[in-house]
Amino acid sequence: MAVSVQTEDFDLGQAVRDLTGDRTDIGALVTFTGLVRDAADGSLEAMELEHYPAMTEKALREIEAQARERWDLSACLIIHRVGRLEPGDRIMMVATGSAHRRDAFEAAEFLMDFLKSRAPFWKKEHSAKGADWVDAKDSDEEALYRWQR
Amino acid sequence: MAVSVQTEDFDLGQAVRDLTGDRTDIGALVTFTGLVRDAADGSLEAMELEHYPAMTEKALREIEAQARERWDLSACLIIHRVGRLEPGDRIMMVATGSAHRRDAFEAAEFLMDFLKSRAPFWKKEHSAKGADWVDAKDSDEEALYRWQR
């Protein structure tokens, strides 16, 4: 049950250790890490992440609360970085812990689908050719449909 | 592209760092960690994992090869422990890296579904009441159906 918006990097192993501690009720733990992917021609110099500070944590908490309502989660974590990142850098992570693997997997996918297009972050890519805002993908919008009920 | 069967514990963060290194072509990285879950009444003392040494690595490599054939994976890792474990201990992990999150998620779920019932491991649970082999679940067998094509 933790949400963090930060400029600093994070350590996946440490984040999971902090989340699960000495607990013995978690049988399945899923993590997703998003990383800055270079362009195929290696031209990406940096990715800049802008966000809406007054809204970001609130939005992440709401998305997390929805996941906790739908699945049997014993642990849940969202970390999202903002600021300037370079190819290969970690952008964000989610972790979901549950007694059962299906809950952990589905909740992690749900968190990612909502983070992609319902949390106030915007990515700008910088290369030698200039800077461009990353377009939202139709496929990300469509990914939300499967969670409708 | 790595498979390990070992008695020693592993570190999730280190395993992922070893897997991805300085690569900049991985946008999405999913991990699953399986942990020894205590009984609801706290009675589990230990879990013993038996395997079929001559077959285990081969089976894991085949499952990994199937995942790499079906999804666009740029990195894939399976670590499975054997021997005696205690509640809260890590049992195994998989990691899948891809350009896109859907590939990474689906491949990780596929690996887990096949590891559950097609890799030669057997779990025995020890409590004050005695020792019992863990029964395979019908739901684990059914989980394989969705990957048929």
Added chain:
Amino acid sequence: MTLDILYFAWVRERVGTHKETVETSAATVADLLAELRNREERYALAFSDLSAVRVAVDQTLAELDASLENAREVAIFPPMTGG
């Protein structure tokens, strides 16, 4: 009514400011956008395609026809690209 308006990403770049305070009697988000579009060319440019614009009212995502009653802060931005 006095409203703080925030702009993000390319909406911010086209409007040319991150934040401004406006006096308005707009009843809905759509009314507010129409008002701004009529005010200056840069707003007309930023909001020329309403399907490319998302809004939040008081830090909660809202539709264009959302009421501005009791609103304090409206944010206008492109579709989000988190994760």
Added chain:
Amino acid sequence: MTLDILYFAWVRERVGTHKETVETSAATVADLLAELRNREERYALAFSDLSAVRVAVDQTLAELDASLENAREVAIFPPMTGG
């Protein structure tokens, strides 16, 4: 033909050994299991419910009607519980 037979988990416990070498002319895995069942009570007990038994021939999962031609090693075990 000479075959190594391995047993795992509760099959191993019921048969009472982890590994043995047998001389057999069984054509299929099912034939081999029938032969063992007829040999001693402990095998009959271990293989009483064939739906609860899985097999591998030369380290590859196989069906009960799989041929033993050229086989060197057969493993018999309960449904696997990895992950």
